[in-house]
Amino acid sequence: MGGERGSIVHRITKRVSQEIEEDPNLVLINKKNADQADYLIGGGITSFDTYIDREKKDNRKYCTKGVFVSIRYQLVDVKTKEIVYTEERYIDRQDTREGSAPHAIAVVSDDIDMLAKQIVDITRPHEVKVTERIYLVETKNKDFKTACKLAKKSENRRKAQELFAKVYADEGSYQTGYNSAVLLFLNRDFEKAMEEMQAIEEKFHTKEAQKALKRIQEEIEYQQKPVQETSLDSMYLRF
Incomplete structure (x- = not known):
């Protein structure tokens, strides 16, 4: 080329x-x-x-x-x-x-x-770094505060997602539901992330949820494509 x-x-x-x-x-x-x-x-x-x-x-x-x-x-x-x-x-x-x-x-x-x-x-x-938006709002809920702290590190995102999901089930707030779906996406559980984000968008009708839905759908479609040869020289890594 x-x-x-x-x-x-x-x-x-x-x-x-x-x-x-x-x-x-x-x-x-x-x-x-x-x-x-x-x-x-x-x-x-x-x-x-x-x-x-x-x-x-x-x-x-x-x-x-x-x-x-x-x-x-x-x-x-x-x-x-x-x-x-x-x-x-x-x-x-x-x-x-x-x-x-x-x-x-x-x-x-x-x-x-x-x-x-x-x-x-x-x-x-x-x-x-978490590039998808996570709501880190002020709250008296201890589980939400803990989840916000955990979400800042990739190795703790699964636990953070579980806590956000728990708080959403108890309180039904938009931030907790959205955060749970975003973390499912970041944890590469795309199908479940799509299911949760669709429910959030249908309930709250926010631009953030609509944008996230589109991003998740694009990722699901891309994952279904076979790995192909690329124009950049492939680089193999060992840790």
């Missing part, structure tokens, strides 16, 4: 490799020894577009280069072939310079470097 799109793929692959090699807790495995790896990181560009606007000002020529890139990446358990994490990220950036238009990689290089760090972060379960 050549051109600007190919350059972006190469930059992402290179930066992810560097992030892995700099982490003392991760080992980058050669493809020929893939059976010794724990996980595979793969992905690819799902959408790519650029545009150029030119203008003349004070007898000087300026070019604005716009770049849009959609990148989907996933973490696959090598032994079970299960996709344990998947996400799609978007980069939409523009850069104005005097003279000729900059190369796409120059426009999005900082975004790619940041994305590389985020991709490698998915291999560190203890450091992954």
Whole structure:
């Protein structure tokens, strides 16, 4: 794959490799020894577009280069072939310079470097942040307070979900029901998360619940797709 799109793929692959090699807790495995790896990181560009606007000002020529890139990446358990994490990220950036238009990689290089760090972060379960919104509201309910504290760490999310579900059964508040469904999703219990979030949306009709429903449905549909070869160089990891 050549051109600007190919350059972006190469930059992402290179930066992810560097992030892995700099982490003392991760080992980058050669493809020929893939059976010794724990996980595979793969992905690819799902959408790519650029545009150029030119203008003349004070007898000087300026070019604005716009770049849009959609990148989907996933973490696959090598032994079970299960996709344990998947996400799609978007980069939409523009850069104005005097003279000729900059190369796409120059426009999005900082975004790619940041994305590389985020991709490698998915291999560190203890450091992954909760990206879905969790309500941490003031309450006198001790179980709710405990659940809020537990939800901040990935290893405690299952217990947090159980507590939120318990409080919701007792009190029926929107926050507890929503939190329970979100944590089911983060714990990858997608079918149950869909069932609970549908019930929450039908009862409370909030934009957050509608958005979460769409996200869960998209994940369920994606999980049903077979693992395919990707345009990014696959990387095998051992802990």
